[in-house]
Every structure is written in structure tokens, then in C-alpha cells.
Amino acid sequence: MPQSAPLPPKENGEASGEDFSGDVAAWLKEVGKRVRAGPARGEPEESAEALLDYLREVTGRPLRTRDDILDYFQALHREQIAAEQALSRRRRWRESVLLFLAVGAYLHYYYWDVSLEIVKLPQVVATVPAKHGQRVN
Numbered sequence: 001m002p003q004s005a006p007l008p009p010k011e012n013g014e015a016s017g018e019d020f021s022g023d024v025a026a027w028l029k030e031v032g033k034r035v036r037a038g039p040a041r042g043e044p045e046e047s048a049e050a051l052l053d054y055l056r057e058v059t060g061r062p063l064r065t066r067d068d069i070l071d072y073f074q075a076l077h078r079e080q081i082a083a084e085q086a087l088s089r090r091r092r093w094r095e096s097v098l099l100f101l102a103v104g105a106y107l108h109y110y111y112w113d114v115s116l117e118i119v120k121l122p123q124v125v126a127t128v129p130a131k132h133g134q135r136v137n
Contacts, residue, residue: 046054056063063069 059072061072
């Protein structure tokens with residue numbers, strides 16, 4: 001694994017009167033000598049034709065022209081949009097059901113709370129004198 005080159009000096013050195021041009025030049029020279037990351041050693045790069053053959057094999061489609069390749073990627077894009085829309089519909093449905101259940105739970109709680117408050121009210125028993133033989137409803 002190649003060692004990393006030191007970072008270039010900060011540009012704020014100009015305000016202090018220091019000259020970093022030699023350090024920057026050395027840093028650029030060292031970075032320029034680095035080997036570009038490519039395929040692993042001993043593994044040859046594949047040709048464009050080999051990669052195209054592999055793409056044809058994986059997709060199961062004849063990719064002979066630019067239009068075939070464009071059609072394939074447009075189909076992939078349409079499938080991705082359809083999947084995102086389906087996910088959005090499921091999420092909206094799930095959130096609607098959860099909201100409905102939360103509202104139902106709150107109303108159920110409120111109903112029972114009011115019912116219990118009514119039951120806890122003190123009873124008032126009033127005795128009203130009535131004439132003999134007269135019935136009060």
C-alpha cells in the first residue's frame with residue numbers, strides 16, 4: 001500500500017509572509033509519481049467487447065446498438081420509478097391506517113373517561129312529599 005503524501009501547506013501562510021511554494025511543488029511532484037489505482041496486479045483489464053458480452057449475458061437482452069442500450073436503461077429507470085411509487089403508496093397507506101388507529105384510540109379513551117366521570121358524580125336523592133295514594137314518576 002503506497003504511503004500517503006503529506007498534505008499541501010495551508011494557504012494562510014501568505015499573510016504571515018512565509019513562502020510555501022517549494023513545499024507545494026514538492027507535494028505536487030510526489031503526488032504526480034503515484035501509480036493510478038487500476039485493476040489488481042496480475043489481473044488484466046478486460047476489453048470493451050468482453051464487458052459488453054458480459055452485460056448482454058447478465059441482462060439477457062441483445063445490446064447491439066445504442067438504441068438497444070438506451071432502451072435497456074430507460075426500462076431500468078421506469079422500473080425504479082414504479083418501485084418508488086409503490087413504496088410511496090404503501091407508506092401512505094400504512095401512515096393513514098396508523099393515524100386512523102391513533103384517532104380511534106383517543107376517542108375510545110375520551111369516551112371511557114367521560115363515562116367514568118359521569119359515574120363518579122355524587123348521587124342526589126331527593127324526597128318529595130306526596131299525597132296519600134298519589135304516585136310520582
